[in-house]
Amino acid sequence: MARPRSEEKRDAILTAAMELVAEQGLGAATAEIARVAQVPHGSVFTYFGTKSALLNELYVALKTELSEAILEAMPDDGDVRGQLHHLWARWTDWGVSNPSKRRALAQLGVSDQITEASRKAAAVVAGPAVAIVHRARSTGALRDAPLAYVGALVETMAGTTIDFMIHDRGHAEGVRDAGFEALWQALR
Template identity: 40%
Template sequence: MARPLSPEKRNALLVAATHAVAEQGVLASTASIARRAGVAEGTLFTYFENKDVLFQELYLHLKDELAETIMPDYPSEADFRLRLEHVFQHYVRWGVANTAGRLAIARLSASGQLWDETRTKGMEPFLAVSQMMEEAVQSGVLLDAPIAFLYSIIERIADTTIEFVERQPDNAERHRQLGFHAAWRAITP
């Protein structure tokens, strides 16, 4: 009878993969990931069938962490601007606290290694945000542009905001406010 898989080992592998992907992108080796996690490389393949599966699960793990930060108190009844500000500010706070996670998501997203199903599943926890943005576009509050394009603009400005918050923590609140103001102006007519 096979031993049950350890959630602690799986988590250690995901944490190690987060840091490795943040530093090296998809070129990070399974050997280096296993070494960071303090397990044998063969153990990694006990938890993840192959490197591609590891990357898919890592992406979903990080997206779930982000959703746990943004969605529990998402103000679904507020106006569009307040809902978008909630998402922006929570993303910035998460990104400052999770530099490796933010970089790993960005590198995985840009790598061409993510499956379409993985990207779709990664967006599921944010369905209320996507629906809000669609409604805001339809009502003319946001620019008439593809939602993915608008997300990309917001994300780039949020990433810039995170960089300034990290460099100048004494001005963090000002940078967060300026960042959202810039994002809002960039996506509204």
């Protein structure tokens, strides 16, 4: 009878993969992932089957974590500016607090190894946040632009803001506020 799988080992493999993808890119070897996770090399394949499956699970896990962080304590008063500001503040806080996760997610986001099913699963989790962006742009210059294009603009603005917040922590709050105002003006 096969031994039951350990959530602790699975999580260790995901964490190691995240760290190494952030440091080395998608070429990080599964043997190195296993070494960092302190598990036998075969365990990577026991838990995930293939490296591609591991990367897909990591992508969905990181997108889920980010979406949950963004949506936590989201005001439900219908004020789209307030909701967008909450989204922006939570997103930039997450990015500043989790630079390795952010780098790994950026690498995974442009990878052709991430399946359409994984992208759809991540999109479902992010759906409420995307709906806020959609509502915010509903009367602005981007109202008729494809939502994927608007999403890419928002992600780029968030990434740039996070980078500057990390590199100039003394002005991080001002940078975040300026980034939000630029986002609001772009959407409205």
